[in-house]
Amino acid sequence: MDFGKDLVAASxxxxxxxxxxxxxxxxxxxxxxxxxxxxxxxQWTDGMLYPVLHxxxxxxxxxxxxxxxxxxxxxxxxxxxxxxxxxxxxxxxRWKVVDETLHAxxxxxxxx
Amino acid sequence: xTTPSGVTLEDQIAQWRGYLHxxxxxxxxxxxxxxxHLRDQMAALTTAGLxxxxxxxxxxxxxxxxxxxxxxxxxxxxxxxxxxxxxAEDDAGxxxxxxxxxxxxxxxxxxxxxxxxxxxxLFGIHYIGGGMPFYARNGSLFVLPFLVVYFAWKRRLxxxxxxxxxxxxTIAIVFANIYPFVSQGSTQALTALHLPIALWLVVGFAYTGxxxxxxxxxxxxxxxSGELFIYYVLIALGGGVLTAFTMMMFNSIGMNAQWFAQxxxxxxxxxxxxxxxxxxxxxxxxxxxxxAPVLTRLFTPLxxxxxxxxxxxxxxxxxxIGIEREVLISFDLLLVAVVGLVLYAxxxxxxxxxxxxxxxxxxxxxxxxxxxDALTLTAIASRISEFGFTPNRVAALGENVIxxxxxxxxxxxxxxxxxxxxPFAALERWQTSYLPIYSAWATIVVIVFPPxxxxx
Numbered sequence: 001m002d003f004g005k006d007l008v009a010a011s012x013x014x015x016x017x018x019x020x021x022x023x024x025x026x027x028x029x030x031x032x033x034x035x036x037x038x039x040x041x042x043q044w045t046d047g048m049l050y051p052v053l054h055x056x057x058x059x060x061x062x063x064x065x066x067x068x069x070x071x072x073x074x075x076x077x078x079x080x081x082x083x084x085x086x087x088x089x090x091x092x093x094r095w096k097v098v099d100e101t102l103h104a105x106x107x108x109x110x111x112x
Numbered sequence: 113x114t115t116p117s118g119v120t121l122e123d124q125i126a127q128w129r130g131y132l133h134x135x136x137x138x139x140x141x142x143x144x145x146x147x148x149h150l151r152d153q154m155a156a157l158t159t160a161g162l163x164x165x166x167x168x169x170x171x172x173x174x175x176x177x178x179x180x181x182x183x184x185x186x187x188x189x190x191x192x193x194x195x196x197x198x199x200a201e202d203d204a205g206x207x208x209x210x211x212x213x214x215x216x217x218x219x220x221x222x223x224x225x226x227x228x229x230x231x232x233x234l235f236g237i238h239y240i241g242g243g244m245p246f247y248a249r250n251g252s253l254f255v256l257p258f259l260v261v262y263f264a265w266k267r268r269l270x271x272x273x274x275x276x277x278x279x280x281x282t283i284a285i286v287f288a289n290i291y292p293f294v295s296q297g298s299t300q301a302l303t304a305l306h307l308p309i310a311l312w313l314v315v316g317f318a319y320t321g322x323x324x325x326x327x328x329x330x331x332x333x334x335x336x337s338g339e340l341f342i343y344y345v346l347i348a349l350g351g352g353v354l355t356a357f358t359m360m361m362f363n364s365i366g367m368n369a370q371w372f373a374q375x376x377x378x379x380x381x382x383x384x385x386x387x388x389x390x391x392x393x394x395x396x397x398x399x400x401x402x403x404a405p406v407l408t409r410l411f412t413p414l415x416x417x418x419x420x421x422x423x424x425x426x427x428x429x430x431x432x433i434g435i436e437r438e439v440l441i442s443f444d445l446l447l448v449a450v451v452g453l454v455l456y457a458x459x460x461x462x463x464x465x466x467x468x469x470x471x472x473x474x475x476x477x478x479x480x481x482x483x484x485d486a487l488t489l490t491a492i493a494s495r496i497s498e499f500g501f502t503p504n505r506v507a508a509l510g511e512n513v514i515x516x517x518x519x520x521x522x523x524x525x526x527x528x529x530x531x532x533x534x535p536f537a538a539l540e541r542w543q544t545s546y547l548p549i550y551s552a553w554a555t556i557v558v559i560v561f562p563p564x565x566x567x568x
Contacts, residue, residue: 026148027148027149028148028149028152028153029152031149032156045174045176045180045181046149046153046174046175046176047146047175047176047180047181047184048176048180048181048184050142050145050146050149051181051185051187051188054142054185054188054189055188058188069148069152071151071155073148073151074144074148075145075148076141076144076145076148
């Protein structure tokens with residue numbers, strides 16, 4: 001399914017924040033979780049996640065730390081910050097409004 | 113694990129990593145993070161049953177096109193597109209001891225130069241109170257030896273080469289100080305002006321690691337000199353601001369900091385800045401585009417226009433060039449500027465490239481400078497025949513002749529090059545071979561002029 005750039009960009013922030021709110025994670029695992037949650041419908045270009053993570057880090061919504069993976073490679077782990085949780089709550093409110101609005105109109109039109 | 117083509121998987125990953133490294137917006141840590149992602153993805157795909165190289169191809173594809181990726185990184189990390197001068201080795205570099213050693217050497221030498229300029233004070237020679245002529249004559253001797261030591265250290269010169277470099281400085285100390293100069297005399301001022309030019313060649317020998325005649329060393333020294341000049345001016349501007357603030361702040365609490373600014377901040381800073389500036393030029397060679405050629409491109413057309421307009425005005429009004437001393441010296445400086453423009457245009461040009469518009473412009477600049485110089489020479493000649501020889505006039509005349517010869521032959525080589533007769537390298541060779549002439553003339557002015565003109 002093609003979601004278009006704008007929709008992917010808009011949904012990336014709440015998705016990443018929500019996944020990190022579940023538990024601390026790293027790039028590859030976040031991508032895997034997105035695929036899993038969307039049932040494979042939401043496929044990001046993997047590399048694009050990283051600029052998003054770096055932006056969130058700069059905005060102070062997530063914090064990053066270099067750790068070690070099971071295989072002994074260095075790996076950058078991300079965790080959500082207090083500001084990130086606040087932001088996530090706000091995003092959630094907004095998306096809820098969008099979702100409910102769309103839902104309301106689709107309930108009417110797609111009764112056919 | 114190898115692919116059918118015999119290239120190992122690790123090689124392929126290394127190659128991909130190399131492509132990433134070349135993107136300026138993606139830095140070393142990002143590459144590591146992305147590589148980790150690639151390997152995780154590959155591991156998952158291999159577990160799912162793909163062969164190693166298939167997993168690699170799929171994983172690379174999923175990460176996305178490098179162009180798009182680097183665009184996204186650039187949007188997030190725009191500061192990386194501005195090349196930063198970071199004097200430290202890469203994270204991957206490991207041992208940072210050479211860089212640290214150099215930093216220590218540089219600051220040690222800069223401190224030494226700053227202290228050296230204050231040593232004569234211990235012997236009662238003060239700037240204020242009659243010592244100024246001493247400092248003017250010896251100024252370069254307080255800093256250039258340290259600069260030479262820096263390059264001797266950096267290029268690992270042999271003991272014999274170091275001894276050879278020390279000799280000119282010893283001679284310079286002798287000739288700057290044994291002559292009984294008449295105070296306020298011209299020969300003393302000429303010595304102060306010409307000694308640094310004479311000694312700059314010695315710095316050149318050290319800079320090229322004692323291999324002055326080998327390869328592109330001389331041209332690199334020209335580039336170095338131009339960049340150092342620009343850096344020095346920038347550092348001096350900063351120093352001026354620092355001095356002004358120092359004075360202002362201490363004034364505000366009713367103290368006069370002039371003795372500190374004049375006696376310490378400015379002289380010590382001026383000496384240390386030469387060493388630090390040289391080090392910065394060395395360190396930033398591959399970080400920042402060189403400025404001197406950029407300024408050359410900018411000012412060659414402007415100088416050409418001004419020279420042409422000036423010539424047209426002279427021809428139209430028929431007015432002769434005045435014969436005051438300052439005017440002649442300024443025309444010498446004008447020629448220096450033109451030779452500098454030619455020199456730096458040569459330094460930045462690809463010798464293999466065919467002639468282009470800029471080369472024609474250079475030729476026009478050279479020709480108009482020659483025409484202006486002809487006018488100047490006439491003025492100098494008439495001044496000498498009218499009032500006789502003075503040190504300043506002879507020095508100005510000598511410099512004029514030297515620059516004239518340079519420009520004449522440069523012009524001729526440009527003509528030949530534009531006609532396709534000679535390669536551009538001939539012009540480059542001419543300019544670099546000519547460099548010692550400037551120092552040779554400066555040496556003559558320092559050594560021969562004072563006795564010739566009875567130290568007046």
